[in-house]
Amino acid sequence: MSSTPAAVTAPVVARPQRARVIAYVLAAVVVVVFTLIAFGLHGKTGDGPGYFQRGDQAAMIGLGLCAAAGILLMTRPKVEADAQGVRVRNIIGSYDLPWEVVRAVTFGRGAPWLTLDLHDDEKVAVMAVQMSDKQYAVKAAKRLRALHTASLTPSVVE
Structure with a gap:
């Protein structure tokens, strides 16, 4: 004995307590912001040099998800x-x-x-x-x- x-x-x-809360909130904000930007991307031929398609919008959302995943590493x-x-x-x-x-x-x-x-x-x-x-x-x-x-x-x- x-x-x-x-x-x-x-x-x-x-x-970690504080860092985890901040990381979760920040990751959610990043995904929302990138999604809003993605839906704000639009254009058609003749509007200027940029022409955004659905694939561009999906890529922008994907970038937001990748950035959020990087931020969530702080919770590890x-x-x-x-x-x-x-x-x-x-x-x-x-x-x-x-x-x-x-x-x-x-x-x-x-x-x-x-x-x-x-x-x-x-x-x-x-x-x-x-x-x-x-x-x-x-x-x-x-x-x-x-x-x-x-x-x-x-x-x-x-």
Whole structure:
């Protein structure tokens, strides 16, 4: 049986809060704006140099959907941690690290997000825990630090 309290060893799952809301709203606005522009594109032969067809309108809507998909990449970051290790998924790329390779869990002064300092002097950004989320970020950082600290202390088996 472990001497570590259950609250410390409880798994941690965190995702950015504010950035996700902004990304969802912005993606919807981009799709609506591109759709309105697409329906505003019209013309016939003799009206000038531009002549827009249905394909041009569909392409404009498609561009809006592609831009929205790019914006929704901002909702991808997530961190999951338990007693064995931490899994970090950023916008591009992910890491699955055991706690043994993590030296420290830091939230540097002025840093936009949490970082994991590794023993080989590498740093891994944890974009899921963002400074803009204020108390949510502080709570997630404290829970991650507690899990890291608990992993460093040997458990007592009775």
